[in-house]
Amino acid sequence: MGTRSRPIADRTSITRAARTHPRRREGRGCTVPAPRTRRCREHDRLRRQRLVGLITLGIGGLSAVLLPSAFIPTLDGVSVIALLILLVGSCAAYVVNRLNHVSIAGYLLLAGGSLAVAWLIGTRGMQGGLTPTDLRLC
Numbered sequence: 001m002g003t004r005s006r007p008i009a010d011r012t013s014i015t016r017a018a019r020t021h022p023r024r025r026e027g028r029g030c031t032v033p034a035p036r037t038r039r040c041r042e043h044d045r046l047r048r049q050r051l052v053g054l055i056t057l058g059i060g061g062l063s064a065v066l067l068p069s070a071f072i073p074t075l076d077g078v079s080v081i082a083l084l085i086l087l088v089g090s091c092a093a094y095v096v097n098r099l100n101h102v103s104i105a106g107y108l109l110l111a112g113g114s115l116a117v118a119w120l121i122g123t124r125g126m127q128g129g130l131t132p133t134d135l136r137l138c
Helices: 011-020 035-070 077-098 102-126 132-136
Strands: 023-026 030-033
Touching (some): 077 102
Antiparallel strands (some): 023 030
């Protein structure tokens, strides 16, 4: 039997390489993500969405549970405002997370916690410093 010479650029091998490559060319030089990359991105987004949702509910629940402790011995307005800032930030992050904006939800959660701690430190600093009762938020 004679051996068949194989062309240098076999059409099936180019197609197979384009399918398995992470980014394939289509049209006028535009790169389109391969389907496998889209599946990985979607899986990663869903994983992050579940994680942000769980953390958001945990922080929101803790701030709601700690809210009555600001009223117990006497009304502590600074702690109430700090806990409300944290609760509003976590609720906003939960709503944005449900709208499939995971990164923005994470930033909202971080901003709510940072603003609550900044409010607490800023107001207590002017009143003579932090006390052990402030540890329930930090």
